[in-house]
Amino acid sequence: MERYAIYRLLHLGGMFAMFMGLGGIALHVANGGTKASNTARKLLASVHGAALFVILLGGFGMLARLKLVQGGGLPGWIYLKLAIWVIMGAMGTVMYRAPKVARWMLVLLPLLGMAAAWIAVSKPI
Structure with a gap:
């Protein structure tokens, strides 16, 4: 199997x-x-x-396989994806600390996932 495909599977599995x-x-809270x-x-x-780590590893x-991380900085769309990753990383704690937010997370989480997918596909910046 091609390395890019392995990294893609890791990225998707992590998500x-x-x-x-x-x-x-979210359901519990x-x-x-x-x-x-x-x-x-x-x-x-x-x-x-563990999933957050695997998402980063795969991403x-x-x-690296696309040769986008060699040399200078990263493209702008990667920073958008990293911002979504940080938000997703904080969500578990946020839901426990603000239980009223948990119901909204059941709607917001898929929307953030779709936003991340759109950013990856369209690479807007």
């Missing part, structure tokens, strides 16, 4: 796992659960954290 972890947290009452908290946090691996 699926991240959405699974964040969805689990939206139903009135707390951080202390979440029996799967450690599992969800581990899945979320930068693809960039």
Whole structure:
């Protein structure tokens, strides 16, 4: 299998796992659960954290295969994707600290995912 395809699979698999972890947290908190009452908290946090790492690994691996990370700076669209990655990384904590946000995350998370996909496909800047 081509290396680019492997990095792409890692990137996509990481996204699926991240959405699974964040969805689990959002559903738990939206139903009135707390951080202390979440029996799967450690599992969800581990899945979320590992997924964030795999997303970066796959993403930068693809960039290296495309020769976009050699030399000067990165293209602007990569910074947009990194900003979305940081937001997604903070979402687990935000939902526990502001439970009213959790219901909105069930709508916002897929929209952020679609925004990230659009940025990757269209490379606007």
